[in-house]
Amino acid sequence: MPWSLIESVLAPHFLTASQLGGVNEASWPAGPKPQNALAGLGAGDNAPLPIRLMTALLYLQNAYSLDDEELVLRWTENVQWQYFSGQDFYDPKPPCNAAQIERFRDVIGKSSTEELLKAMVDTAKTTRI
Numbered sequence: 799m800p801w802s803l804i805e806s807v808l809a810p811h812f813l814t815a816s817q818l819g820g821v822n823e824a825s826w827p828a829g830p831k832p833q834n835a836l837a838g839l840g841a842g843d844n845a846p847l848p849i850r851l852m853t854a855l856l857y858l859q860n861a862y863s864l865d866d867e868e869l870v871l872r873w874t875e876n877v878q879w880q881y882f883s884g885q886d887f888y889d890p891k892p893p894c895n896a897a898q899i900e901r902f903r904d905v906i907g908k909s910s911t912e913e914l915l916k917a918m919v920d921t922a923k924t925t926r927i
Contacts, residue, residue, distance in 0.1 A: 799918060799921055801853075854883035856902070858879055858883075865896075866897075867896045871892070874890055
């Protein structure tokens with residue numbers, strides 16, 4: 799997948815109010831680093847969640863027709879999904895919670911979500927993975 803391109807296209811959705819020149823802070827998810835655009839806060843330790851992880855989760859959710867909670871649970875059991883999501887090593891902990899997946903979808907919007915999924919499916923067809 800063209801992860802760098804995907805991240806650069808979605809990064810503006812996650813800029814903070816100070817980076818946007820005074821946009822309402824409450825309307826943007828936490829996280830000030832556009833170079834590591836954030837989808838929200840990590841479970842428990844307030845670590846940022848990378849766009850690659852959240853985008854991969856959306857793709858897997860769509861490909862396997864899972865709800866948010868099922869997706870998080872299956873991700874913990876599947877090393878191939880974790881690798882696809884950018885993990886270097888197996889991690890039995892959930893990558894995030896179901897609410898964070900919903901929040902990511904809400905921030906990028908329905909049309910962006912659909913375009914993103916279409917682009918990922920087209921890439922998969924082109925590369926035959």
